[in-house]
Amino acid sequence: KNEVEQSPQNLTAQEGEFITINCSYSVGISALHWLQQHPGGGIVSLFMLSSGKKKHGRLIATINIQEKHSSLHITASHPRDSAVYICAVDKTSGSRLTFGEGTQLTVNP
Amino acid sequence: DAGVIQSPRHEVTEMGQEVTLRCKPISGHDYLFWYRQTMMRGLELLIYFNNNVPIDDSGMPEDRFSAKMPNASFSTLKIQPSEPRDSAVYFCASSFSQGRGNQPQHFGDGTRLSIL
Numbered sequence: 001k002n003e004v005e006q007s008p009q010n011l012t013a014q015e016g017e018f019i020t021i022n023c024s025y026s027v028g029i030s031a032l033h034w035l036q037q038h039p040g041g042g043i044v045s046l047f048m049l050s051s052g053k054k055k056h057g058r059l060i061a062t063i064n065i066q067e068k069h070s071s072l073h074i075t076a077s078h079p080r081d082s083a084v085y086i087c088a089v090d091k092t093s094g095s096r097l098t099f100g101e102g103t104q105l106t107v108n109p
Numbered sequence: 110d111a112g113v114i115q116s117p118r119h120e121v122t123e124m125g126q127e128v129t130l131r132c133k134p135i136s137g138h139d140y141l142f143w144y145r146q147t148m149m150r151g152l153e154l155l156i157y158f159n160n161n162v163p164i165d166d167s168g169m170p171e172d173r174f175s176a177k178m179p180n181a182s183f184s185t186l187k188i189q190p191s192e193p194r195d196s197a198v199y200f201c202a203s204s205f206s207q208g209r210g211n212q213p214q215h216f217g218d219g220t221r222l223s224i225l
Binding site for chain 2: 030031033035041042043044045048050086088090096097098099100101102
């Protein structure tokens with residue numbers, strides 16, 4: 001079993017829909033990251049959080065430390081949101097990032 | 110801010126050749142990371158440096174892989190000899206911590222490596 005698991009693996013939505021991507025982890029962490037990888041391959045860090053909730057534009061990330069679970073929400077989704085979203089954790093045992101397998105999001109116009 | 114700069118963007122070479130990937134981190138950043146991404150294994154950390162010193166290289170697959178950071182503005186990842194199974198996208202990332210704990214990482218555009 002992977003230390004970081006994401007669901008769903010693939011998600012297709014219509015423009016304007018509210019989207020949720022989930023991440024569960026089984027190890028102690030000091031921080032959790034959400035990354036976005038566009039079809040061109042570049043990776044962008046969206047959020048880093050260790051508690052509570054963060055918001056940036058239409059993106060919201062939440063984390064529940066007790067339940068070892070995080071969610072990434074996209075409100076009013078747009079085709080340009082189509083990308084792979086990757087959850088990664090900083091384990092308390094070091095500075096290494098451990099990655100989930102990613103969620104492929106496709107938003108159709 | 111130029112971001113993390115990697116070169117080359119693409120590399121195609123024959124099995125057995127030496128491959129050198131290069132990375133220039135964001136100026137002032139004190140952590141540098143090398144990652145490999147494949148379809149089968151996703152993103153994996155290979156090695157990371159703090160203040161130019163290698164801290165954890167347990168992700169380096171075998172002795173054919175080596176990484177150096179001779180100064181704060183430059184790092185290399187070398188594969189010698191290369192094998193077809195090394196084909197992947199290699200990412201470099203940097204972050205600025207300075208004792209503040211975990212900080213977001215900034216990724217380069219990656220080097221797409223194909224070993225024939």
